[in-house]
Amino acid sequence: MNGVKKVSKDNKVFHISLGFSIIIVLWGILAQNSFANFASALLNFLTNKFGWLYLISMLSFVIFALVIAFSKYGKMKLGPDDSEPEYSTVSWFAMLFGAGMGIGLVFWGLAEPISHFVSPLGAEPGSVEAVDFAMKSSFMHWGFHPWANYSIIGLALAYFQFRKNTPGLISSIFTPLLGEERVNGPIGKLVDILGVFATVAGVATSLGLGTLQINSGLNYLFNIPETALVQMAIIVVITVITIWTAVSGIDKGIKLLGDINLYLASGLLILCAVIGPTLPIINNFTNGIGLYINDFFKDSLGINAFGDNSWVNGWRIFYWAWWIAWAPFVGSFIARISKGRTVREFIAGVILVPALVSIVWFAVFGSLGLNLADEVGLEVLAEAAQVPETALFKAYEYYPLTKVLSLITIVLLCTFFITSSNSATFVLGMFTSQGDLNPSNSKKFLWGIVLALFAAALLLSGGLQALQTASIAAAFPFIFVMLFAMVSVVKAFKEENI
8 A cells, every 4th residue: 555664575474474374283183182282281371370461451451442432532533634434334344343253153142151051150050140140241251352352453553554654564563662673673573473373273263163063054954964075165165255255355355245244144133033032132131231231340350369260261261362362363454444434433333333233142142042941951051052063053943934044144154254264364465465455366365275274174183172272372472462552552642743
């Protein structure tokens, strides 16, 4: 893009990050037990020893974003003062939402609430208190915290890219703190390499999980077998579409699919709210919001000094670590599509709206599952929670329009799969092209193939879970990257004449 400062033309980030990613995946395939044990041990160490840091950091992201939004800097444009948004508000929201957590909402929308319901913390399974705990916890995990986490990298990158004309690299954020020489040196390269690895590992894992759920839905609807061959076919078909849309660019392919996502998701949500237990859905939403807001700070910082923290480590801190692992990718993509928005508009659009939609989603789909407790019993719900890729389709059996709901869900999974993947290929192309905001088609094509191969290889080897664990553990340094990013943003903002 015109006006963006160029950095030295080298491919160190590309070559090192690609090589490192390949080594990790080969380890996960060829020595599954060794890789899984190492990743699990590392994650357990980090969550047990540094759980407090994850909790404090994520809450600080929420507070920082809100303070900045309501400060005098809220009216500042992410770009020149006369710049206008490149995309309509609807398309913008659709793209950031699809990149942020689309597959996850479908995958966990029903499975997580019933998991908390059958195994609540400090309550009797299946009780009214368990329902409260299930909804409040789901709202917490998918509400303001993850989106505030995305907004930190997103805001910093959008500001420096479009207002200061720096390359679209995470390392560029730290120019006010480190200076250009250090940012372009080994420290900056290391930050960018970590960003690439976190993106590859996180997206490959999600694509693998999405493939399992699509296969499960096809099996339910059309008796297509759940086999490795079918899963490979799904990956091939979707990868072809992914690369086509990524190569078409944001304005055509990614924007179009984002809009389709929005309409499909809205349609499915409304349909389930109407044919499902409508009054319990409304009550769960209302009561859950109240509990979520009332206990917000307590739950944000809740960790035992001497008691058992297994639930907190296994759910909340695991989620916080997972969202941080996704921050480089989602934050970078959100930044790329946010030129011309004000800081206040950016934060409201990135945090408040998606968080509210996520909460509504969990209220609807969580209620679909919880409503079946009396009919099927806790044991059946517990079994469904253990296999989240099939839980939603099994729940549909107890409601009208089963086949229609299942078909829409499969199509939605495919479109979310594609939007996550092509957003990732775009961002990876930027990260490995010296921050070029319009990376070459060859780079996007290459990364599309790499992501597909990683997901396929890990599915075949059974290493998806291990890679997820490894990526979360590897993203630990990004806590510090994001904390210092806030400092850098404040320092840069203070130099603005506002």
